[in-house]
Amino acid sequence: MSSFTAVHRLPAGPVDLSSIDPAGHPAYDGEKADGEQALLDLGPELADLQERLYANKEGGRSVLLVLQGMDTSGKGGVLEHTVGLVSPAGLKITSFKAPTDEEKQHDFLWRIEKALPGPGFIGVFDRSHYEDVLIGRVRQLAPADEIERRYGAINDFEQRLADNGTTIVKCMLHISPEQQKERLLARLDDPAKHWKFNMGDLDERALWPEYQKAYAIALERTNTDAAPWHVIPSDHKWYRNLTIGNLLLDALRGLDLEWPKADFDVDLAKQRLADEEPVR
């Protein structure tokens, strides 16, 4: 286990997000340029392990990276810079939006189930079923007893995934409200970023304390051995990307993936190629 996992894995018990510095980089003793290079340096091993995972798909293992965080916390940046280090052919990425009318007709986990990575794949959730206990709680989108029910339902669901071979890595991208303000202003100053903004983002921002409380409750209640939470200081984009890269690496290393043994006679195959009639 890397120092990143050791430092950022959330311990059991009550969660106090205000005690975690969003601008810290406690597991890496370098600055931005080093950190960006350190992320790139993870690329070859990440790519190798992703290919081993895929090669071993009959073993039924998969990895699921769950990204949650306030608006502008950098979920898209993690997808581009960290997840983008492996071949896209081995990824199943889902960006969850507000549920559609059809999705609302079903249990909140219905659409999640359909987005799970198949054997051999790395799945990534950009937002997730946690929205249903975050905005769901803050905006009272469901009755209180239904919100209450969901924490247990999530734990049962994730336990089942883990029992079926999925390594789950849950990351809360932790930013300060000041950093969010800076990023929102940067979006407003850049016409190439206006499409990412809407006025509703400011209404959500005004509920910052309520969201932090909803996060603390959700993290505490769903921080299981089968699917542990990590709180990632995300005011520094480079540290956020590097940390999640290392968590992904730890998850993949933990699968102990050997290349599958040939299920055919290698020498015979070579002989057939050597002996073949000219092909053309």
Add this chain to the structure above:
Amino acid sequence: MSSFTAVHRLPAGPVDLSSIDPAGHPAYDGEKADGEQALLDLGPELADLQERLYANKEGGRSVLLVLQGMDTSGKGGVLEHTVGLVSPAGLKITSFKAPTDEEKQHDFLWRIEKALPGPGFIGVFDRSHYEDVLIGRVRQLAPADEIERRYGAINDFEQRLADNGTTIVKCMLHISPEQQKERLLARLDDPAKHWKFNMGDLDERALWPEYQKAYAIALERTNTDAAPWHVIPSDHKWYRNLTIGNLLLDALRGLDLEWPKADFDVDLAKQRLADEEPVR
């Protein structure tokens, strides 16, 4: 249009694959190291255009890259090295295998329809509906009149996609049988690549001339303005990756994508942020 598109877009009429040198690099006057760097140099513009496509998803445009080629021709390499230059969040990649029992119950385009990119996405097919007129024809997996019907069905299908806003880029990865032999032997020599091999690959290879004929027929009959074919010399991996990178770039440039205009009052949003109560 780049020279890559100009050179490799298949002209209308009968197709003679033997007249196209699989080891040529006619649209690029450099060698491997330059070509690899030239591909990386496409990254920033490709990533920018992919983001513009996504930002404009309400415009309904998408891009579909279809990769076809003999075993070892490098479809996976294109995914990793070329397609991997854009954020994986904007991709919908499907690797088509032999159809499942359920898929066989439906028309051959049923599973294809489900794999199409949504608005704003770049879709990539690693193998495709063309298998149904390639291995389908060579192995007589369907009656002759059904194979015959499929060319027209494909053209109608692709025309409909194009009419609905999808730019289709079809690439046949053209390798020599000698190059395939070399790559198969390399797979057999490397235990990390055994999982990619099975004895059936040699049976398919023995049908090389039949496959080349099936390709020539399929390319000729489905080489439409709505969905043109490109034959990519693929004995050199770097040239294959660079060429397809340029074709993708041409497709995206052709969409003339501006950043969407703000649908909110930018100054008002800035003012709200400036005036807000302290958030924490």
